[in-house]
Amino acid sequence: MSEQLEIEFKNMLTASEYQKLLLYFQAKEKSFFFQENHYYDTIHEDLKHLRCGLRIRIxxxxxxxxxxxxxxxxxxxxxxxxxxxTAKELISKNSILQTGAVAKKLQSLKVDPDSVQLIGSLKTKRFEKETKDGLFVLDHSFYGEQTDFELEFETHDADSGEQIFNRFLEVHHLMKRPSKNKIVRMLEAFSLNSPITD
Structure with missing residues (x-):
């Protein structure tokens, strides 16, 4: 089990901007990997209302x-x-772990771990580049027939991280485009109401 504060900044990209950044980072095909996100909520969208997000990532x-x-x-x-x-078994059974840190946290929020169910999935082709300033991530995500591109920057300090990220956008002439979380985009792609967090 781990708990950590997530400090990240995001920006949506066009396909050409995405390709330009791949060239800048000198991304090789072997540097990419795929991951699947499988999202959960209760039938009453309790996690959405609490501004929480729950997923199994493969x-x-x-x-x-x-x-x-x-x-x-x-x-x-x-x-x-x-x-x-275990992850694949849980997904096939439309459930999550009933014990562990996540289950305990859900219970503290008065959400029964047994009450959550799968609400949607997406697949992402990811490239990561660790720098002295933080981790840069380029994502190409697939939601059924829909696809999009996103830049993420993960850091340990919010103030300096925001300055570094904004400067990166300026240097690479990238238009600022607020990035909704992946779960929101996935659900919108399937014309459903969406939770807030990724």
């Missing part, structure tokens, strides 16, 4: 169950690691 060699809860201007991530086998 990566090439691991998986995790993560609950994101508001903490000031940012989000607190509570995560339980999962084996790939």
């Amino acid at each position: 990566m090439p060699n691991s998986a995790e169950l993560t609950l994101k809860t508001p903490l000031g201007d940012h989000l607190l991530e509570t995560t339980d690691p999962l084996s790939l086998k």
Whole structure:
């Protein structure tokens, strides 16, 4: 189990901007990896109303169950690691772990872990570049027939991180485009009401 404060800045990209940044970071095909996000909420959208997000993420060699809860201007991530086998079994059963840090956190929010169900999924082709300033991420996400491109910057300091991110946008002549969280975009793609956090 881990808990960490998520400080990140995001910006939507056009396809050509995305390609330009891949060239800037000298991205090689072997540097990319795919991940799947499977999102959960209750039938009454309790997590949406609490401004929380719950997902199982499947990566090439691991998986995790993560609950994101508001903490000031940012989000607190509570995560339980999962084996790939367990993650896939939970998804197929339309459920999450009933024990662990995430379940305990849900209970503290008065949300029964047994009451959540799968509300949608998406797949992302991801490129990451660690720098002295923080982690830059380029995402190409797929929501059924829809696709989009996004730049993320993860850092440990909100104030300096925002300055670095804004400067990066300026240097690369990238228009500022507010980025909705992936769960919101996924649900909008399927014409559903959407929770707030990714």
